[in-house]
Amino acid sequence: MLSLNSQLSQKIQTHLNQNRRSLNESITRLASGRKINSAKDDAAGEAISNRMTSRIRGQQQAIKNAKDGTSMAETAESALSEIDQRLQRVRELTVRGINGTMSRPDQDATQAEINLNLMEINRLTKQTEFNGINLLNGSAGKVPIQVGASDGETINLDLGSEGFDTKSLGLKDFTIAGIPGQAHLIQKLQGQALDIPVVSPNTDLSFHGTGLTNPTLVETSTSGYGNQRFIRSGTSSTGYTYYQASIVASHDTATRHSKVSVNAGDELYRSVASVDGVSVTGSNVTFTDAAGAPINNARLVATGTRYFIAEGTGSSTQYFRANVSADPGTQSISAQTAAGASPLSPPSFSPVDKVNGTSTITLDPTNVQVDYTNADHQTIQGALHTDSDGNYFLTAIPGGSNTSHGYRYATVVNSEEKGTLLKVRTGIGDVVTYYKMDQISATTHVPQDHTLVRLKEVGSDFRFKHPDDPLATLDRAIAKVDAKRSELGATENRLGSAIDLDHSSIQNLSAARSRIRDTDYAKQTAQLSRSQIIQQAGTAVLAQANRTPQSILNLLQ
Template identity: 30%
Template sequence: MVVQHNMQALNAARVLNTTAGSQAKSTEKLASGYKINRAADDAAGLSISEKMRKQIRGLSQASTNAQDGVSAVQTAEGALTEVHSMLQRMNELAVQASNGTNSESDRSSIQNEIDQLTTEIDRVAESTKFNETHLLKGSNGKKTVKIDAHDAGLEGTLTQNTEKATFTMNKLNVGDSVTIGGTKYEIGAKSVAEALSTLKVDNTTTGSLIIDGKTYELTKDTKSDEEAKITFNDITDHAGHGSTIQYNGKSVTVFAKSATVDPTSFAATDEKVDINNKNLITAQKAYKLAATEFTAASNIGASKTKATDAEIDTTGSQVKLTLTKGEAEVQNDLTFNLHVGSDADMTNKINVTINAMDSTALGIKGLNVADATGKSATYAIDAIADAVSKVSAQRSSLGAIQNRLEHTIANVDNVVENTNASESRIRDTDMAEEMVNYSKNNILQQAGQAMLAQSNQATNGVLSILG
């Protein structure tokens, strides 16, 4: 029996201290709700869970970023909805101004509303903002853009690239009719002989021939005494310069002649108009008129540099009118990136590009419908149609981005939810399991305290020996 070393008490005290430490950790886990409160609790688990926390918090912010992106896109698209409405009204006004029943004062009134709508489109582009960012104004700096050409309502095919536009039309022959700028023209014959050749009338032809409204029956007789009959050789006795000859449903008019004008001397490249009828012209004059209208229609919206005068090429099987497209100076596109991921990966960027949407960029700056003839109003219809198409394309792009962002948000939120679940399994306390540990340690602690007390009483027996 010894008194210097009470091994039973020391053993009980050691176990009690261990139990108390376990009880303290169990209490901490139950109180905090975390299974890992310090690195010593689970070094590997702490490292894994902190990486998960980084991903969770990064993705949560990415979801917010995407939602802000949706709001910005909706703001821009909503403003463009109203721009669309104004363009539709401008189209309605241009169609109205194109009607020949309008007087110049009528078109002037229409022009006033066109001007107001143009100004409002510019104001919407200037004032539409999200978080102090102008959405429809473009970004700093300017660029030069080419203005699309228009066919001026001519019959043919328009093709264009980034620099030039070419309008291809069929060649015009004697007797052909063509409408240019709303006016119908006829290609005249230089002589009666050319008219008859065009109509395919010769000395073997029979049938009815109408000369200046009077009908004759063609006969092969060398001489006809009947007034209603005529031989091929006698046609020139009844028709001359200025006459209109009809045969087999087709009509040809011969240019008039004067002391100073001899149509028989007209060359193929001459631009001539009949001295008595401004609608009777040569083919080359028709090409020139078409080129002028083609150029005028293609100049709408060209606020910086006008289109060059269309060049006429008649060397091929068809006539080609070619011009260099006009230009306008507009603001650079607005571009911003939405970061929708937790990592510094460029694939987590969603690019949003919004073109400048003011009247200059839309090609309707200075739109005029107030001319006397209504031609400008007619050409304005095509320019407005192009503007509507540009706004439609931009709205379509914004709608596609919005749909993509909504899918992005759904995906990110799903990843956050699943990663949270994984992080919870690593770091959160299983309260039921920990309560079992807590109860166990509580019992062991009470037992340890009792055993320590008993062990301390065991050395009291030494006193009985001394007594």
């Protein structure tokens, strides 16, 4: 009997424990609002709902991305709308300015307003940004907008690769009146380089010729030889051979670097092969002194274009300046020492430490000085400057003070029609005119690292009309802006569609996820009541089962 009651008690406790777990589960689900509170509740459901959560959160962020993309597109489109307004005004002014009834001052006033509108277009292009990204200069290119929660779910916001400044729109140096032609900026000039060091860390020295050994550049000023330069080849122990030197030297002011290239020519006292087309055979050459007396044991040699009679052999050889003539009819050659000529002393040589050459001059005020003389014969010393972007310009009036036309500054340009010119901008509206120049004087003193350039306006100013079809060019620029505005509008519509789709997807995914993991309160409340009733009944029954053995023991006593 006791054994049966013990088994009954254990069964009741087992059921109570099971019911207690069910009761705790119901309480947890009702308290958290979630059907799945740990993976053991529903392992597969937990994985599925978690993937849905990733998708939902990704799409929520994608909506924000798409809205940011829409804001970026709207910013760009707004700036393009302003550029379009400036272009419309420029076209209106151009129609006025090309009318034949306009005087030169009227055209200048019209051109000034056109230029100010073009400046505003450049400013808008340079300064229109979104979150630090420039929208109109072409640097942004295609901006990918992530509009979905997965890879590849993007919409490209194409901000172009060329930009919308005046150069990209074909309106650089837009001028409504003038002669046909176009000029291009010159950054460098050619001049003379003085005193280039032959041997220096900043000089590339090279010798060119066959059989040269330890070549050095030397010169002689010995009477009778002239101031000639030679390549000395060989050593003191083996003896020296001298070759006439042809020198090409250059200097670059930007790099402060020089090049000296020395080519070997004829050997000093070379044998003469022919004179004026008559070959030298030895027997057909007559040698005489200034008095006409024959010279024996002589041969004809030359240094450069100078002829010499070499008399004697070895170290006893003497050299005389000679007048040489040839007779093609008799194929004979006459060599006669010059009147009053005496034997020349052997030439002495000294090293050449500097040469002159050409200079490539980069217009940079760091080491280049430009003296500018304007059309009014006013000279501005040190006229070369650079602006905030590093571009050079020349002050065109003394001290940069105002004139009746406002400030003036210039650059050096080249045109196929007129050659090298000075391009002068005048007044706030930057009205462009051109001047011819006197011959440019440019000299670089290499050791001092200083270059002086002299420029001078001459003659009357003139203009280049650019382009030849101003109205058609403006129409193309306006069409380019309109096309980009239309494209941006279409992209904004696409982004709006992506936002709507993401909202719908989030709504549906959230409902599906809720069915998997969220608590069904009606069902769970019923389950809780059932478990509570069972728990109370089980506890009462267990107490009754535990009292029955105690009653039997009391009877036995």
